[in-house]
Amino acid sequence: MKLTLIKPNIGRREHSLYVDEGRMEPLPLGILAALTPPDIAVTLYDDRMEPIPYEEPTDIVGITVETFTARRAYEISAEYRKRGVTVVMGGMHAMLIPDEVAEHCDSVIVGDAEPVWAQMCEDFRAGRLQKRYNAVQPECPQTGIIARRDIFEGKGYLPITLLQFSRGCSHRCSFCASSVYFGAKHFCRPVQDVVNEIKSQKRKLLFFVDDNIVCEHEKAKELFRALIPLKVRWVSQGSMDMLADEELMRLMVKSGCLGLVIGFESISPQCINEMHKYTNRKASGDMYAHEIAELRRWGLQTWAAFTVGHDGDTIESIRATCDFAIRSKFTFAAFNILMPYPNTPLYERLEREGRLLYGGKWWLHEQYRFNYASIVPKNMTPDELTEISFDCRRRFNSAGSIFTRAFEPHTNMRTPYRFMTYLIYNPLFRKEVFKKQGLRFGLEN
Ligand code: B12
Numbered sequence: 001m002k003l004t005l006i007k008p009n010i011g012r013r014e015h016s017l018y019v020d021e022g023r024m025e026p027l028p029l030g031i032l033a034a035l036t037p038p039d040i041a042v043t044l045y046d047d048r049m050e051p052i053p054y055e056e057p058t059d060i061v062g063i064t065v066e067t068f069t070a071r072r073a074y075e076i077s078a079e080y081r082k083r084g085v086t087v088v089m090g091g092m093h094a095m096l097i098p099d100e101v102a103e104h105c106d107s108v109i110v111g112d113a114e115p116v117w118a119q120m121c122e123d124f125r126a127g128r129l130q131k132r133y134n135a136v137q138p139e140c141p142q143t144g145i146i147a148r149r150d151i152f153e154g155k156g157y158l159p160i161t162l163l164q165f166s167r168g169c170s171h172r173c174s175f176c177a178s179s180v181y182f183g184a185k186h187f188c189r190p191v192q193d194v195v196n197e198i199k200s201q202k203r204k205l206l207f208f209v210d211d212n213i214v215c216e217h218e219k220a221k222e223l224f225r226a227l228i229p230l231k232v233r234w235v236s237q238g239s240m241d242m243l244a245d246e247e248l249m250r251l252m253v254k255s256g257c258l259g260l261v262i263g264f265e266s267i268s269p270q271c272i273n274e275m276h277k278y279t280n281r282k283a284s285g286d287m288y289a290h291e292i293a294e295l296r297r298w299g300l301q302t303w304a305a306f307t308v309g310h311d312g313d314t315i316e317s318i319r320a321t322c323d324f325a326i327r328s329k330f331t332f333a334a335f336n337i338l339m340p341y342p343n344t345p346l347y348e349r350l351e352r353e354g355r356l357l358y359g360g361k362w363w364l365h366e367q368y369r370f371n372y373a374s375i376v377p378k379n380m381t382p383d384e385l386t387e388i389s390f391d392c393r394r395r396f397n398s399a400g401s402i403f404t405r406a407f408e409p410h411t412n413m414r415t416p417y418r419f420m421t422y423l424i425y426n427p428l429f430r431k432e433v434f435k436k437q438g439l440r441f442g443l444e445n
């Protein structure tokens with residue numbers, strides 16, 4: 001029996017396909033492969049850079065679906081089903097709106113695959129595949145399971161190993177899909193499992209794709225202590241309240257942390273309140289002065305994530321956010337338009353207020369393009385929001401800004417390794433910014 005796993009792309013550029021040059025390993029598919037009974041052969045195809053061979057014989061196809069890849073995932077599924085192949089789907093979008101996903105596949109898994117995947121494989125074999133499997137979120141995710149990384153070989157992924165210590169986050173930012181998926185709860189793997197996973201592969205550069213690795217300080221400390229002897233370098237995502245815990249920060253740095261994606265979101269306290277981002281409440285009022293000084297003290301290279309298009313935002317305030325990011329010499333920054341992901345509190349509020357564009361289903365709409373506004377903002381038009389967010393990305397990633405930001409002695413210039421990282425990844429991300437802007441979802445119109 002053969003299983004084909006698919007990671008869909010977002011879509012296409014106007015006159016050609018889009019190849020993601022900064023692509024990373026699709027971790028969920030490595031986990032699915034590890035959960036699959038050993039007598040089932042597993043193959044991976046990544047639509048971000050290779051064609052899907054629909055004619056290649058396979059018994060069953062598993063597709064991972066995020067909201068921004070849903071349209072493309074449904075197209076791929078339709079191609080396989082046309083050929084009589086069974087398709088199963090799972091992932092963030094399947095969890096958020098399973099009914100929609102169920103219309104496009106033979107079976108949908110709602111939640112984490114771990115508790116139900118082996119059962120699903122057996123049901124398929126026995127000809128009794130169910131239309132839907134609801135997974136109960138395990139307290140300790142991925143227990144005893146190490147992602148199968150052999151399926152990633154030869155695919156040209158960035159040389160960084162993706163893995164997770166924890167899933168979910170106990171905060172409830174109104175726009176966050178993850179918070180809905182995990183019911184604002186945080187679940188940790190046993191530390192020893194993480195250590196075993198690191199030892200099972202050769203790379204020393206790791207990306208913990210946790211939603212918030214420092215969500216529970218004591219558990220994070222336990223992990224960091226265990227990482228110290230492994231002599232790895234790692235990056236992850238974390239909320240800025242971590243900076244108040246000196247011991248946590250000391251262990252984090254000692255364990256090899258190079259930097260984190262941190263949700264700064266906005267420099268306006270009004271916007272921070274509006275999105276219920278309580279971790280940033282106090283800091284935003286002081287324009288994060290203390291936090292930025294602390295990040296420098298610890299030598300962390302920060303990827304500052306901002307969301308733009310809140311009710312308190314104006315074109316000027318968004319422009320000022322970009323100035324702030326350049327002035328702060330962040331290593332990287334993202335200026336994401338506030339997106340109403342289905343089933344989030346943000347989506348529900350904007351729906352009530354009649355402010356959703358594209359009939360509320362931007363992810364399926366043939367006219368919607370990646371990084372375009374899909375809401376009616378308060379203080380500007382949707383087109384102005386699209387334009388100003390792109391302008392922030394363009395300015396932050398301009399050659400002049402990359403040059404200016406490089407000269408931060410505590411972070412980007414801390415060591416030759418840090419400086420090289422800065423110099424390699426900034427131009428790569430700059431290229432992706434321009435290539436991704438305005439991508440259409442899916443291939444067919
Ligand atoms: C790492 C990451 C990235 C990496 C990508 C890594 C990669 N491999 O390519 C980077 C930083 C590049 C990234 C970018 C973006 N990301 Co991102 N990312 C994540 C993050 C933090 C972890 C994903 C991950 O690997 N999780 C680990 C795996 C094991 O978990 P999982 O995917 O949930 O899979 C489990 C289950 O869902 C299920 N499952 C999953 N797939 C399948 C398939 C089948 C068949 C079955 C049965 C089960 C199943 O079983 C798995 C094992 O338990 C998530 C947050 C999250 N909690 O998922 C956001 C997240 C997926 N990203 C998000 C977004 C919005 C983006 C961007 C659009 C941001 C932007 N505006 O640019 C971009 C677009 C990416 C692109 N394609 O260009 C949102 C998506 C929201 C949504 N509704 O879809 C998330 C959920 C963040 C959030 N807090 O809301 N991202």
Ligand code: SF4
Nearest residue numbers: 169171173176179211
């Ligand atoms: S802190 Fe981050 S992961 Fe947690 S709810 Fe807010 S946006 Fe989501």
